[in-house]
Amino acid sequence: MSFSWEDHTADYRIAVEADHLDDLFAEALRALACLQMDDPSGRGLPEPTREIALAIDATDLDLLLVDFLSEVLAHSTIHRVIYWRCQNLRFVHEAHRWRVTASIGGAPIEQWARDIKAITYHDLILVRTVQGGWQARYVVDV
Secondary structure (H helix, E strand, O other): EEEEEEEOOOEEEEEEEEHHHHHHEEEEEEOOOHHHHOOOOOOOOOOOOOEEEEEEEEOOOHHHHHHHHHHHHHHHHHHHHEEEEEEEEEEEEOOOOOEEEEEEEEEEOOOOOOOOOOOEEEEEEEEEEEOOOOEEEEEOOO
């Protein structure tokens, strides 16, 4: 698994790779938290002391990723908690809809290094690689 940031005017483009879809979503969330904390390695992320349960629906996987990250970002902003650990990720695809459920862990925080305003649809991709893994790219507005 890996991720990288690319500074882009008032935005950051985040690229994520993983072998499995659940790992891709988990790494996308960890990358978002690392950006919020200005911690590229993720070593400074606080040990989770709070947990929320999420259930998100969307018509496509790429939209599901944006909605998933947006929901976590909303919880982070409202409760001043840096959420970064995903557990029990489950995906269901039926009747032309995707659903993800997960337990998300985080810890209270006093201040963000970067205030992320939104996860955007600009330049959004989520694809299966020829090797069978997954890649995603999304842009955040700061």
